[in-house]
Amino acid sequence: MDLGITGKTALITGADSGIGWETARQLLDEGATVFLSDKDGDSVAEAAARLDHQDRVHHAPADVTSVDSIAALHRTVQEAVGEIDILVHSAGVTGAQGLFHEIDDKGWVDTLEIDLLGAVRVTREFLADLRSGGWGRLVYLTSEDAVQPYDDELPYCAAKAGVLALSKGLSRSYAGEGLLVNAVSPAFIHTPMTDAMMTRRAEQLGVGFDEAIESFLGEERPYMELGRRGEPEEVASVITFLCSDRASFVNGSNYRVDSGSVATI
Template sequence: MDLGLSGRVALVTGGDSGIGWHTARLLLSEGATVVLSDREQSQLDAAAAELDAPAGRLFAFAADVTDVEALAELHRRVAEAVGTIDILVQSSGVTGAQGLFHEIDDEGWTSTLETDLMGPVRLTREFLPDLRSGGWGRLVYLVSEDAVQPYDDELPYCSAKAGVLALAKGLSRSYALEGLLVNAVSPAFIRTPMTDVMMQKRSDQLGVPVDEAIESFLDEERPHLELKRRGEPEEVANVIVFLCSDRASFVNGSNYRVDAGSVATI
């Protein structure tokens, strides 16, 4: 299926691994030019090398989404390399402070919100002029099941993701008539470096192999995830790339859940 992405220019944050990396791979396969961004240049360079894209179709520039000056420099480098972008996929984020509410101090809340809520805000503010300039734009935020089904041991993350979901919906009303469509994708328990760390920690705490830790996590913590497995990052990337495409020309302000049923309500 031709998604109409040939010649489009996309910036993918959180692009050195997991969902962001697979999104970049699919965008490249559809003919888009892609700029990868994440915090560490060395990891980005390794990720870009694995993508093995044609010359002039893939660039990798490090930036911290919590740093306004770093984002301005990222924008300058992107403009120099590819001009304006048509597509922004905001995939960067951290698990942040964990524990019950009474166990998390201000620093735990602030550091999580800085990356997972203010990061998307600052990134969007920086690149919004690009997305508004061509009469055609796509903005996709990677959110989480946690935005609508919060868990009591990671409330800063849940709150940040709920905020991003509200941000996406609000922006979708502001710029649709300019051709900019804004949507969100909410995965649950995907095989990424973030959940690898979570499951290794659980494995160590329970004194069981990682496979058993995953199985017990699904039974005890995600009972509505009906497929009883971790999702694959490309399964999320498929939905993101669809939302970036001409095939999603009447989709705006939506939240696509890629969660195998993990969210218990409709």
């Protein structure tokens, strides 16, 4: 299927692994030029080197907690590829964990700085690019946690709910200019983030890694009817669709890629 994005230029944050990297791979396969960014310069360079179509691959580090760093990224992007047509904001962390009474202000602030305000800063910096050509796509990675919060990671849940609200609000502001804004909400995907979660769980329970996953699915995510972690490419395929001409009437939506994990309609 021709997605109509040959020749478009995409910036992907949080692109050194997992969903961000797989999205880069799929957009490249569809003919887009892709600029990868992540906080660690060496890591994102290594990630970029693993991709095909190297003539259309670019990369640079950026810290989403820093306005100056994001502005520097924008200058680098403009020098390398010009204005972007597509922004996929995937950068984020699990953040502070524990029950509400166990998390102090710093835990909340640090999580919100990256997961919510990071999205705000990146969007603000690149919004003019996305509005300029009469055709733009902005996709945020949120989470099942945005609509189904869990009591042991409330800062992350609140941040992702904020990103979901940001996405919906922006979709009303700029659609008339051709900029479509949507969100994708995965659940328990096979990424370095969930690897770290399951490693901690295995240590806490005194079990193996696979057993930690199995117990997590049974005890914490009972509505994931497929009974496994999702794969990054399964999320990236939805993102890639939303970045395409095929999604020309999709705006302000939240696509759940969660194996049924969210228990409501």
